[in-house]
Structures are given as C-alpha cells and as structure tokens.
Amino acid sequence: MSSTQYTKKIGLVDCNSFYVSCERLFNPKIKRKPVVVLSNNDGCIISRSNEAKALGIKMGEPYFKAKDIIIKNNVNVFSSNYSLYGDLSRRVMRTLKRFNSDIEIYSIDEAFMDLSNFSDKEVEEVGKEIRSTVLKWTGIPTSIGIAKTKTLSKVANHIAKKTKVGVTSLIGVENLDPILEKVEINDVWGVGRQLTKFYQKNGIYNAKQLKNKSNTWIKKCSNVLSSRTAMELRGIPCIELEKTTSKRKSCVVSRSFGKRVENFQELKEAVASYCLNASEKLRSENLVAKALTVFVRTSPFQRSFGYYSNSKTIDFPVATNNSIETVKTAISILQDIYKNGYRYQKAGVMFSGLSNEDNKNNLFACEKDEKINRLMRSIDKTNYRFGRSTLSVASAGIRKKWFMKREHSSKIDTADFYCIPTIKAF
DNA sequence: TCTGGGGTCCTAGGACCC
DNA sequence: TCTGGGGTCCTAGGACCC
Numbered sequence: 001m002s003s004t005q006y007t008k009k010i011g012l013v014d015c016n017s018f019y020v021s022c023e024r025l026f027n028p029k030i031k032r033k034p035v036v037v038l039s040n041n042d043g044c045i046i047s048r049s050n051e052a053k054a055l056g057i058k059m060g061e062p063y064f065k066a067k068d069i070i071i072k073n074n075v076n077v078f079s080s081n082y083s084l085y086g087d088l089s090r091r092v093m094r095t096l097k098r099f100n101s102d103i104e105i106y107s108i109d110e111a112f113m114d115l116s117n118f119s120d121k122e123v124e125e126v127g128k129e130i131r132s133t134v135l136k137w138t139g140i141p142t143s144i145g146i147a148k149t150k151t152l153s154k155v156a157n158h159i160a161k162k163t164k165v166g167v168t169s170l171i172g173v174e175n176l177d178p179i180l181e182k183v184e185i186n187d188v189w190g191v192g193r194q195l196t197k198f199y200q201k202n203g204i205y206n207a208k209q210l211k212n213k214s215n216t217w218i219k220k221c222s223n224v225l226s227s228r229t230a231m232e233l234r235g236i237p238c239i240e241l242e243k244t245t246s247k248r249k250s251c252v253v254s255r256s257f258g259k260r261v262e263n264f265q266e267l268k269e270a271v272a273s274y275c276l277n278a279s280e281k282l283r284s285e286n287l288v289a290k291a292l293t294v295f296v297r298t299s300p301f302q303r304s305f306g307y308y309s310n311s312k313t314i315d316f317p318v319a320t321n322n323s324i325e326t327v328k329t330a331i332s333i334l335q336d337i338y339k340n341g342y343r344y345q346k347a348g349v350m351f352s353g354l355s356n357e358d359n360k361n362n363l364f365a366c367e368k369d370e371k372i373n374r375l376m377r378s379i380d381k382t383n384y385r386f387g388r389s390t391l392s393v394a395s396a397g398i399r400k401k402w403f404m405k406r407e408h409s410s411k412i413d414t415a416d417f418y419c420i421p422t423i424k425a426f
Numbered sequence: 427t428c429t430g431g432g433g434t435c436c437t438a439g440g441a442c443c444c
Numbered sequence: 445t446c447t448g449g450g451g452t453c454c455t456a457g458g459a460c461c462c
Contacts, residue, residue, distance in 0.1 A: 038430085039429090040430050042430095046431095080430085082431095107461080110462075189461085191460090194459060195460085223436065248432095250432090253431090345429095346430095404430095
C-alpha cells in the first residue's frame with residue numbers, strides 16, 4: 001500500500017496561553033517570566049504562562065487566593081483586555097484561512113480545520129507550516145493536533161502542547177489504545193465534572209476504557225452526546241465541522257460589580273447600560289429579539305448577608321432591537337424582581353428568540369419605526385467613532401460607581417495610535 | 427475585601443389536545 | 445364515575461465548552 005492516502009483529517013489549532021501570549025506581544029520584558037491574566041473585575045485567573053503553571057497557580061482560581069504565591073514569585077498580573085485579544089484572534093484566524101477556508105472558529109483561541117485535502121503522509125508537515133506561519137505573521141505560538149475526528153484532534157492537541165515542535169498527528173497510527181490509555185477521563189472533550197464522577201463510579205478512568213464501553217450502555221445510562229464522544233474516540237466522526245458561521249440564538253451581557261450594590265438607582269443604571277450594550281450588539285448583527293430576561297443576584301459565596309437570586313422574562317409585542325424600548329422593558333422587569341435589603345453582586349440581561357431584522361414580519365411597521373431605526377444607527381455610528389457611551393440614555397447613569405474593577409490593565413489598544421510602540425535609535 | 431462571561435444543547439416535566 | 449394512551453410544544457434547569 002504505497003498509494004497516496006487521503007482520509008478524513010481534522011486539525012485543531014489552539015493558541016498557547018492565549019491571553020498571556022497577547023500581553024507578551026507588546027511587552028517583551030515578560031517573556032519567559034511567570035504571567036497571569038485575570039477575568040473581568042479582576043476576579044479569577046483565566047490564563048497562565050507555563051512559568052505560572054509551574055508555580056502551582058490553578059486555572060480559574062480566585063485571584064485573592066493566589067495572591068501570596070503571586071507576590072512571593074513576582075508574577076506579572078494583567079486585567080483582561082478583550083478588545084486586544086479579539087483583534088489578535090481575528091489575525092490568527094485570517095492566517096489560518098490562507099491554508100484552508102474551511103475552518104470552524106470554535107472559540108477566541110481555537111479553530112478546527114478540515115485538512116482532508118492533504119495526503120496522510122504530508123499532513124504533519126503541513127501542520128508545522130501552519131504553526132510557523134501563524135507564529136511569524138502574528139507572534140502567537142500555537143499547538144496543533146491532527147486526527148480523524150474532532151474529539152481525537154483534541155487528544156492530539158493535548159499531546160502536542162507537551163512537545164517541542166507543537167504538532168502531533170494521529171493519522172496513520174494503527175492502534176491508539178496506548179495513547180488513549182494515558183488520557184484521563186476528565187481530559188476528554190465533552191466529559192465535565194458530573195460525567196467524570198459518573199464514569200469513575202463505573203470503573204472508567206481513561207479514554208481507552210470509555211472507547212471500549214458499549215454504545216447502548218452509554219446511551220442508556222447517560223445520553224446521546226456521551227455516546228457520540230465514545231464513537232469519536234473510536235475514529236468514527238459524529239461531530240461535524242461547522243464551516244458556516246450560524247447566527248447566534250441568544251445574546252447575554254452581564255457583569256459582576258466592582259462593589260456590592262444595594263440601592264435600586266445604581267442597579268437600574270447597571271441594567272440599563274448592559275441592555276444598551278446588548279441592544280447595540282443585536283443591531284450590529286442585524287438581529288431582533290423576541291424576549292428579554294433580566295436577572296440579579298447576591299454573591300453565592302457570601303450567604304451570611306442572605307442570598308437572593310431572581311430573574312424574569314418579558315416577551316416583546318414585536319421583535320425589536322430598539323434601545324429605548326429594550327431599556328424601558330428591562331427597567332420594568334427590574335422593578336418587579338428587585339428586593340430591598342440585599343447586597344447585589346451581579347446583574348445581567350439576556351435577549352432570546354433572535355431572528356433576522358430584515359424578515360421581521362411586522363404588520364404594524366410605520367414611519368415612526370423607521371425614524372427610531374435611523375436614530376439607533378446614528379447613535380451606533382457616533383459611539384463607534386468616539387467611544388462607547390458617548391451617546392447613551394440617562395437611565396444608564398454617568399458616574400457608574402458599580403463599574404468593574406480593572407487594576408492591572410496593560411491599556412494596550414491595537415486601534416489606538418498612542419499605543420503604537422516607539423522605536424528608539426541609539 | 428476579594429470568586430468571570432458568553433455561549434449551545436439536552437432532558438424532564440407540565441400543559442394541552444385528541 | 446372511573447379510566448387511557450399518545451402526541452406536541454414549551455420551559456426551566458443542568459451540563460458542557462472556552
């Protein structure tokens with residue numbers, strides 16, 4: 001069998017410690033140093049450099065709990081800067097598309113690629129080329145795993161992360177059992193905390209054991225998703241590559257507050273501005289929403305002050321993305337669910353039942369709607385040019401005492417002229 | 427004092443109908 | 445008066461992902 005083989009191949013490209021890598025790009029001093037990036041509100045650690053991992057700092061750990069290690073070891077700390085990460089992500093994805101336009105952007109730092117059009121023999125080399133091109137063009141280091149199914153490409157990627165070349169192909173490997181045996185069950189894609197507990201109770205501790213379990217048992221005792229995972233471990237593709245970006249089905253904006261909020265007025269400001277934010281998102285994607293949910297809650301970690309969490313959904317008479325209407329509705333919901341005497345920690349809004357703005361079937365459309373639409377568009381344009389909340393509604397407040405904490409921001413903005421690095425001649 | 431945000435999908439259970 | 449079965453649709457909540 002020397003003929004060239006073209007079996008189905010899926011590549012998973014994953015950026016290494018993505019947020020940390022983004023910060024390093026603009027700050028070479030922190031290369032090879034321990035670095036962490038914090039979540040919104042400087043709450044948790046959500047990205048770690050290898051050096052930080054080696055210190056025992058855990059993913060998702062609350063910042064204040066890791067502070068001792070961080071200070072003792074001079075770990076560099078950054079608040080998250082999502083516009084920077086989003087921008088660099090787009091650059092990485094654009095680069096990947098040069099190799100194959102059939103990619104599925106799976107998250108901000110990950111993409112699946114259909115590599116079936118490369119032969120089995122050459123695919124690993126292609127992976128290396130992709131990796132070095134992304135590194136050269138964007139400065140972001142990646143790991144690439146290649147295999148017959150998405151789930152196996154995740155496994156391959158896992159292995160690639162630990163190698164120096166950063167590329168691992170499982171294509172052409174006859175027996176995967178020795179490899180799968182070393183993959184702990186909780187590291188399998190699609191197996192979370194609950195399933196791990198369940199599998200372990202049934203004597204399944206690694207990917208090989210899951211692979212060898214009968215489908216009927218898995219389907220009966222768990223669900224179809226789990227049986228798909230097992231099939232994929234056997235090399236049978238069950239989870240398709242989603243090449244076309246499908247329209248989203250919901251849109252959420254929620255934040256924890258920088259300080260606990262107690263009075264209605266401040267809560268109202270927060271909800272109004274989240275609602276403005278989300279409405280703008282809808283308009284930018286030409287979507288309208290059928291329903292709006294507002295939720296508030298106190299901290300689940302500090303129940304000594306009493307715990308309260310509530311939400312309510314209201315349907316719009318006609319699907320909309322008009323900020324004036326959505327904010328009015330949001331505030332009326334908030335009035336319903338707000339309870340005096342609690343220290344609120346978080347609030348949010350969610351739009352659901354989204355559909356395309358153009359085919360909104362509105363028998364009652366009239367000139368007034370047209371006017372409002374035009375007004376919204378010009379608000380969006382102004383805010384795009386001069387910064388968010390240049391134009392806003394009064395209920396969103398001006399001072400925003402509740403606004404989130406960001407004490408370690410690198411303040412890098414790839415769209416900001418003043419952030420361009422200066423080169424000094426000696 | 428301090429514990430993220432934004433998604434998707436599945437399932438169980440209730441309401442309703444014939 | 446009591447007794448069925450089966451179908452659809454919706455919703456809330458849970459599990460998972462990054």
